[in-house]
Amino acid sequence: MRARILVIEDEPHIADAITYALATDGFEPVWCSTGAAALERVRSGGFALAVVDIGLPDINGFELFRQLAATTPLPVIFLTARSAEVDRIAGLEMGADDYVSKPFSPRELAARVRTVLRRAGTIASPAAAAPAGAGRTPFVVDDERKLITYHGRRLELSRYEFRLLKILVERPGRVYSRQELMDMAWEAPDHSLDRTVDAHIKTLRAKLREVSAEVEAILTHRGSGYALREDW
Numbered sequence: 001m002r003a004r005i006l007v008i009e010d011e012p013h014i015a016d017a018i019t020y021a022l023a024t025d026g027f028e029p030v031w032c033s034t035g036a037a038a039l040e041r042v043r044s045g046g047f048a049l050a051v052v053d054i055g056l057p058d059i060n061g062f063e064l065f066r067q068l069a070a071t072t073p074l075p076v077i078f079l080t081a082r083s084a085e086v087d088r089i090a091g092l093e094m095g096a097d098d099y100v101s102k103p104f105s106p107r108e109l110a111a112r113v114r115t116v117l118r119r120a121g122t123i124a125s126p127a128a129a130a131p132a133g134a135g136r137t138p139f140v141v142d143d144e145r146k147l148i149t150y151h152g153r154r155l156e157l158s159r160y161e162f163r164l165l166k167i168l169v170e171r172p173g174r175v176y177s178r179q180e181l182m183d184m185a186w187e188a189p190d191h192s193l194d195r196t197v198d199a200h201i202k203t204l205r206a207k208l209r210e211v212s213a214e215v216e217a218i219l220t221h222r223g224s225g226y227a228l229r230e231d232w
Helices: 012-024 035-042 061-071 085-093 106-120 159-170 178-185 194-211
Strands: 004-008 028-032 047-053 076-080 098-101 139-142 147-150 218-221 225-228
Touching (some): 004 012, 012 028, 012 106, 028 035, 035 047, 047 061, 047 106, 061 076, 098 106, 106 178, 147 159, 159 178, 194 218
Parallel strands (some): 004 047, 047 076, 076 098
Antiparallel strands (some): 139 147, 218 225
């Protein structure tokens, strides 16, 4: 069952970007453009987290946070154009779980949502869950030791090869664009290039073929990106 995320943002183009990123990452986003609509929605329950824009047209985001907290213990990420340290501190001291300043990457926000939910115990941590790929693919990820086995054989991987393969193994069939992989695997994605991802995928494929040449484990979706095959 997908976690429902309440997105409270009055600018439609920003809300569209957020809901698209959340839906792509496996969540079920529900958008409200006002605080009043959000309070009405949250009464029905079923939400795992709220993304709250501080600059709403009908109510200050901080006040909305207080009212939400009085209704349900809902994790909250503040979203705002304000970048002053005092505003960030105020939001966090109120009990918010995170704070994202505009402009921001919707994919980064989706990653922060997942981190907050994992911290709150709403979704399982990959390390605590069954080994990635177990029972579905020939891969097993040992996140603590930073190693991956394929058909029972340990792969000798660089840091970025490990990160890329781990991302693909955890969601077989899910197509990741080069930019998504760059954002998720590299510390400074803005300084990397698309061909960097291609080069690492090429070396990964070569290492996987050394173990098993019969099946291509990483598939290319032209114009879209890469995915781990599902039909093993």
